[in-house]
Amino acid sequence: MKICRTIPSLVEAISRAGRQSIGFVPTMGFLHAGHLSLVERCRQENDLAVVSIFVNPSQFGLNEDLDRYPRDLERDSALLEKERVDLLFLPGRADIYPPGYATYVSVDGLDAVLCGASRPGHFRGVATVVLKLFNLVHPQRAYFGQKDAQQAIIICRMVCDLNLPVQIKVLPIVRDRDGLALSSRNIYLSPAERRAARHLPQALTMAADLISRGVQEAAVLKKAMAEEFAKDRLIQVDYIAVTGLQDLVDLTLIQPGNTLIAAAIRVGKTRLIDNLILGDLSC
Ligand code: AMP
Numbered sequence: 001m002k003i004c005r006t007i008p009s010l011v012e013a014i015s016r017a018g019r020q021s022i023g024f025v026p027t028m029g030f031l032h033a034g035h036l037s038l039v040e041r042c043r044q045e046n047d048l049a050v051v052s053i054f055v056n057p058s059q060f061g062l063n064e065d066l067d068r069y070p071r072d073l074e075r076d077s078a079l080l081e082k083e084r085v086d087l088l089f090l091p092g093r094a095d096i097y098p099p100g101y102a103t104y105v106s107v108d109g110l111d112a113v114l115c116g117a118s119r120p121g122h123f124r125g126v127a128t129v130v131l132k133l134f135n136l137v138h139p140q141r142a143y144f145g146q147k148d149a150q151q152a153i154i155i156c157r158m159v160c161d162l163n164l165p166v167q168i169k170v171l172p173i174v175r176d177r178d179g180l181a182l183s184s185r186n187i188y189l190s191p192a193e194r195r196a197a198r199h200l201p202q203a204l205t206m207a208a209d210l211i212s213r214g215v216q217e218a219a220v221l222k223k224a225m226a227e228e229f230a231k232d233r234l235i236q237v238d239y240i241a242v243t244g245l246q247d248l249v250d251l252t253l254i255q256p257g258n259t260l261i262a263a264a265i266r267v268g269k270t271r272l273i274d275n276l277i278l279g280d281l282s283c
Pocket of ligand 1: 171174
């Protein structure tokens with residue numbers, strides 16, 4: 001695996017590789033089995049597998065965890081080496097945002113709801129860095145997790161709106177044994193918080209169960225999920241949403257093939273997200 005720490009070295013390595021298809025997995029590192037599921041698929045479907053690790057400052061708010069975001073580059077590179085990744089891109093902040101940097105991408109509307117409502121500017125930072133990385137790596141396929149469903153929806157909108165020549169593949173959520181979606185941030189949870197966090201996947205399982213029993217009303221699903229969260233006083237609900245898959249507009253009734261059921265909670269200082277989709281996010 002070749003490690004590139006600067007933009008010129010990445011550009012040179014990609015042009016030298018000269019293979020037919022490039023697959024790309026952008027990450028912020030501290031890798032877990034969720035990330036590796038994307039890497040494995042990328043490896044299978046492409047001649048050249050490229051992964052980036054960059055903790056992107058522009059997607060963190062002022063009071064968020066940019067400085068304490070977990071990092072372990074040595075472990076991450078060993079895992080990626082084992083997955084037979086060809087190129088690992090590890091840019092520094094000044095490579096991506098040099099002095100005078102002034103250009104940002106906004107995906108209007110979609111970036112202001114759900115997670116965007118409590119994290120203003122977050123998706124502008126995500127869309128900007130992903131577009132920059134696409135412009136450097138030139139992938140035919142890029143791999144994202146359903147875990148961050150709103151992110152995937154926004155990236156698909158950007159790819160479509162800006163006619164970017166890349167296919168976006170969105171892969172299922174990888175979970176721990178207790179059902180909690182794997183996340184680099186789970187490491188912040190104390191044992192009591194971890195127990196509380198389990199109510200997040202449980203609420204979604206309950207919603208799926210209600211749907212399988214014929215419930216269609218969003219209000220009924222949201223109420224059941226809120227009741228699940230109320231079982232633990234460590235949980236503060238950020239949002240519970242039932243929306244369309246492409247437009248993220250609230251639904252009154254679920255639509256088979258076009259529904260996102262998503263929630264964000266805070267457990268102590270840690271913000272956790274999870275979701276259930278009826279349909280397909282890839283584009
Ligand atoms: P991050 O490092 O958090 O920016 O995540 C990098 C990519 O991994 C994103 O596309 C995430 O959606 C995806 N991802 C994170 N957690 C999971 C998970 N539990 N299962 C599948 N994909 C995930």
